Structures are given as structure tokens and as C-alpha cells.
Amino acid sequence: MKRDDLEQLMFEDSRILWKFRGPEDLDQWLVTSDKEMGGKSEAYLTLSENNTAFFHGVTNIEVPKDGVTRYSGYAAMRSKQRKAAFNRRSQMDLTPFNILNLRVRGDGRSYMITLAPESYFSSQWDDLWCYFFFTRGGPHWQDIQIPFSKFFLTSKGRVQDAQSAVPKDRINTIGITLGDKINGPFELEIDFMGVTMDLTHKEEFAYEQYYQGPRRKRFTKKPLLSTKDW
């Protein structure tokens, strides 16, 4: 192991994943919207005047008349899949960290951070861990810190009953989605995205799990021979 990797293991408490300063930083991201399935939303990712990422466009919740689509009006940006040698997918290992940091300046709308992990079976390919962040809309930058313990599991846009913590060791892509069912323009300026290790944050997973389904009563007080129902 190289000396700098060992130092990284020993001392690293934070890491900047993306720092948007030029066109080459934007090339690592993909932008999508419901236009791909017949919608009317538009989304763009450009470089702002301050040399930061500028995610902007227009959301339109009008449902395309194809008889299949029931909801519309989203725009998303997602990091490109990292590749290793021989075109293999490479994952980000964020296990040493427990907080996701963002420095953004928004328009007051509510956005969603999505983490897409590597999955082996096809039933898990649509799994996304999501959490929301709310922008203030003012001229001041926001420093947003989202613990990884707060992310919840969704699949194909539906929150799952069986929840679990995000698998931080195999993150394929990180994305930002806007789908707040509002018609109109949106603007989100992003300075950087990073991760931090906060030793005082001990929470592993924020959501309790409850047994689902009917429970058969094991112990009843009814005697074997009961005259109650005679």
C-alpha cells in the first residue's frame, strides 16, 4: 500500500467528492427529466457565473397522454458511473464517513438526494436510497449536512416497507432529483459535494421497523371447555 493511502486511512475525516469549478467537472454528471418519457419538463446543468454547477430548468407536471404514465414533472442530475480497468463498474466506498455535505444555493424548492448502490440481483437494480433537502431561496449559501442514517430505501419511486441502512461501501452514483409537483422554473447552484466523519453522530439507522401483518395470539385465556358461547 502506498504511503499516501495509509495516511488517508489513518487521518482522513472528510473527503470532497465533487467540486464544481469547470466544464470537466460537469462532464461527470448526467441530466435527465421526464422529457424522455413524453413529459414537458426541461433540465440543464451548466457552469454558473461563480464557476459553480448550475442545475436549472422548468418542471411541468402535465401528464403525457400515452395511457400509461400517471405522474410527471421531475428533473434529475446524477453522477456518471465510475469505471475501472476493462470497463468494469467501480463503486465509491464511503464507509469511513457518516455525513453527506452539500454547499448549495437554491430557489426555495425541495430537492431529493439519491444514492444508487451496486446490486447483484435484478430485483435490486431499481433500489435507491433517498433523502430530502430544502433550499431557502435566498442569496446566501446553505451548508447542508445529511447523515447517511437518514436515507430511506425506495424502489421505482416507492418507499419500501423493509428498510435498511444505505450500503456505503458500494455507491455507484449520487444524484439530485426535483419532483415536488410544482409547475415552474427551478434553479439550484451547487458549490461542492463531500462526505465527513462525525464521531459524535452515533445513529446507525433512523427508522424503526415494525412487524407487518396479522399476529396470531399465542396465549389465550379462553379455557378448553367454555360455556360462554352456548
Place this chain on the structure above:
Amino acid sequence: MSPYISPLFGLAMGSSVLLISSSTHWVFVWLGLELGTLAFIPMLAWWHSSLEVEATVKYFIIQAMAAAVFFFGGLVMTSTEYISGLSQFVGNFGEVLIMFSIIMKLGLVPFHYWVVDVVQGLNYLPGMVLLTWQKVPGLMVLVQLVSMQNGLILLIFGALSAFWGGLGGLGQTQMRKLLAFSSIAHLGWLVSGCVVGTMLGSMYFILYVVLSIPVFVFLYILNNTHLNQVRASLVSNPVAAMVVGVGFLSLAGLPPFMGFFGKWLVLTWLLNNFLVGGAVALVVGALVSLFYYLRVSYMCMVILGPQQIMVSLSWRKGFMGSLLGGLVVLNLLGLLLVGGISSLSK
């Protein structure tokens, strides 16, 4: 899962070992293997998270494939040689198939790739059971199959496992993957010991289990899945961190810890039987794996990161302190045991 049903699975896993140990017919041995596997599957997916379910399905597929190969080997043997006792399977294709199926079940090189992925997806406790108890049925079948004809193949696979387990763990920072590669390396030593003598293999296995359990349990208590987190545990729970550090030194086979004792016995027996090549290969593998054992111990016991001075110590250490102290002493007993048990082997 209901807590009332887990004793049933535990009973089934224990019964599988009894069935294998008391059977000579290969069908009942296969039955015992499958009983143990199927009883263990629900325990893997205890917490129902997507990662654990994925690991469980991977484990099931591999074990089912191995079981199919085992059954096919038994059918080939019975149809060609008209014998059914497992210890009578010597020197033909059916025996080779059965041996390869057991190698696949154990996770020995070259069928070791599933071990890392499965253990990485599991929690520490089911992973611990997978890497310790679930080896017992396979090893019990393997010692019945060892003969002059296939001993060399097993020694080669054992040496390769020891080397590959060391090589694979070099670049790992995930603790569970590291423990999986460590287990592959130790399995190489274990199989080499089984080839030389059943008693030696049993001794090494018991030592490995005794060494592994505290490491797994305290990594579970510390909730550390990455090397970086191990570094931070020295301040939050220093006794647990020390146990993990000492445990890894013991797994590395360094004297005076108990892990050295097992390796020393295997090497002695290999050299007494003039299997110098195997001994050299095992030692080289141990040296390679020593790197990551030392790295973990160094991170556990030696260094402090810049952020750690601010973190307060955990206060619930009353019972744990004495328990952990006992486990550290257990590791140091390796030196005392050298004289005693080595004389028994003579």
C-alpha cells in the same frame, strides 16, 4: 423472524453434524450437508435487509451447486463401482467430484470467490457462524475422503488458499472482506493439517474458532466495518480495540499468541512427513497475510487520529472489562500450551 424458531434451526445445524459423523452411506452424508445448509439460510437473512438477502441468495446458489455436484459424484460412484460408503470412494471420477463439491462448500481456492461477497453482505455474527461452524460438516466429509491419491491435490489447494487469502486481503479496507480473506488463508492451513492427520486438523480448527470468535464479537460491539473506523475505536472503547488488535496478531500467527501454536504444529507435522514444499508455500502465504494483520493491529492499538481527542470514553465497561481481559489472557496462553499439547501429539 420469531425468536422461538431459531433454536429449531440451531438444532438442525447440530443434527446435521451428528448425521454426517454417524453415516457411512453418501446419501445420508449429503442429507446432513443439506440439512445444515438449509437450516443456516434463514439465520443469514435474520435482519431482512437487502444486502443480507443478496448475500443469502448467493450463499444458497453456491451451496446448491456444490450439493448437486456432490450428489452427481455419489451417483457416478454408485453406478460404476457399486459402492456407497464415503470412505470407500477412492481413486475415480466420483470421488473427485465429491471432493470438489466439498472444496466449493468450504470456500477453498479455486472456489473461494463467493466467501468474500457473502461475508461482506452479512452482519458479523452470522458471518462468524458461516466462517466457523459451517466449516464443520465439510471438514468432516473431507477427512473421510483424504487418501494417498487426492492428498497432493488438497495440499496444493491448501497452499494456494493460504497464499491467495493473503494476496486478496492486501488491498482491503473493509473489515468483513478482510476477515473473509483471512478465513480463506486459515482454511488453507486447516486443509493441509487435515491431509497430514485428522487430529491435527481438528486442533487447528478449534484454535481458529477460539481465535476468531472474540475478533468477530468485538468488531460487532464496536460496529466497525472499515479500517478507518477501527482507528477511531481506540478512544471510544479501548479494551475492545485492544482485543481486536491482539486477536489479529494471534490470527497472524505471531508468538506468543495462540495462533502461532496452530501454525507451528502444522509446520512441524508437514516437515516430519517431508512435505517441505507445502510447508514453504504455507509460510509464504502467512507472510503475505501478515501485512494486513499487522496493519489492523497497528490501527487498533497504536495510532490516534486528529479528531479522536474530543470523543468521550464509553462508560459501560464494567462487565466487558473482565470478559475482555480474560480473552486477551486466553490468547497469551498460546505460549504455555506449546509444551503441553505438542507433547500429546508425539
